[in-house]
Amino acid sequence: MESKWFSRDATPPQDDTTRSLTVTIAPVPADTKQRIADATQDLLDQAAVPGLPEARRQELLDQVILLNSPIARSIASRYRSKGVDSDDLEQVAYLGLVKAANGYRPSESTAFLAYAVPTIRGELKRYFRDCAWTVRPPRRVQEMQGSIAAAEPELTQKLGHLPTDRETAEALGTEPGEIAEATAVRACFSTLSLDAPGSGEGGASLMDTVADAEDGYDLVENVHTLTPAVADLDDRDRRILQLRFCHGYTQEEIGQELGVSQMQVSRLLRGILDRLREELTAPQRAD
Incomplete structure (x- = not known):
């Protein structure tokens, strides 16, 4: 070979x-x-x-x-x-x-x-x-886990069964609690792939069972934050924001709708956004 x-x-x-x-x-x-x-x-x-x-x-x-x-x-x-x-x-x-x-x-x-x-x-x-660690435990635990892995085959052959924590501890000259702690980290060497089959029926993978990010909360927060700031704008400015960010109009299309030039729309839009930014970033006054 x-x-x-x-x-x-x-x-x-x-x-x-x-x-x-x-x-x-x-x-x-x-x-x-x-x-x-x-x-x-x-x-x-x-x-x-x-x-x-x-x-x-x-x-x-x-x-x-x-x-x-x-x-x-x-x-x-x-x-x-x-x-x-x-x-x-x-x-x-x-x-x-x-x-x-x-x-x-x-x-x-x-x-x-x-x-x-x-x-x-x-x-x-x-x-x-x-x-080899996916999740890295303390070095003391890592080294103990390696000692257990090396000792287990000989102990199993000698005892005729998998050694208990106490039997392994006696062989290695340590406490059973140390063995139990080190044994518990064996799963840290590998993790399941998100493509692995899930526990339910229907062939769903683990990825299918992971909840998606919920955008609704962010939307509610944004609306709640923007509402008082937009309420202070006049009708024309609110109309510009609506056409630009709700309907997706270009600046040229907004100009045609309002009867102004594209450059004027650009200046108006920049001014509106600056005012909203100042309003939203201003320190909140205590009631």
């Missing part, structure tokens, strides 16, 4: 530990975890040889990434069903794997997976914290 990493529309920022790779991800070979770990360590040791050309080093690291890509996919799968596309999760997990391969130092005497797994999980948690 041909896959170009980080080739989606929103490309993650590049730094010294990330780069675009065009790779072929083959199915996981029928090999033991130990043999994969040994092969990975051998590749990393070769990449750490002093004076090795950069092109060769990158080639070795690419092999490390390909060899361990199923690990990244497996970790990403634990964060599914959270309102984020699976392909996006895998992209983020691969980014964490690339960072781990570039940042790993064989001299530290730590197994590669012991360094890579927390790095991948950290990258996924940062993605959820920074990018």
Whole structure:
């Protein structure tokens, strides 16, 4: 399966530990975890040889990434069903794997997976914290939600059922109230589209059930406000306003109706509007 990493529309920022790779991800070979770990360590040791050309080093690291890509996919799968596309999760997990391969130092005497797994999980948690929230809760709650998502699969397998808030709290060393609060924000990852079907019958969408803006109240308020100001105008000025704003006459048509020139209508209309503006913006006197 041909896959170009980080080739989606929103490309993650590049730094010294990330780069675009065009790779072929083959199915996981029928090999033991130990043999994969040994092969990975051998590749990393070769990449750490002093004076090795950069092109060769990158080639070795690419092999490390390909060899361990199923690990990244497996970790990403634990964060599914959270309102984020699976392909996006895998992209983020691969980014964490690339960072781990570039940042790993064989001299530290730590197994590669012991360094890579927390790095991948950290990258996924940062993605959820920074990018995946529709409604953003406090950071403390975000991080707790990520910890719950990572712990639930293991707890479910161990207990034989979905863990309760208390069981999850005991596993994470926190209070059940913290778990309940973090669990409650899971819906913040996604919102329903207005094109989604509504709850009623007839095929109506959610958009069809949203009330339209009511213009009637604004109209009543405008009429109530304008009435005393217009009442002070003479008959000709009120007739000009009626022709212009009620009947939609042009200034030329108003001039023909009143027997005056278009320029005179323009001056008259401007004067009327100025008087109304002054009347409406004048401070109201107390009774």
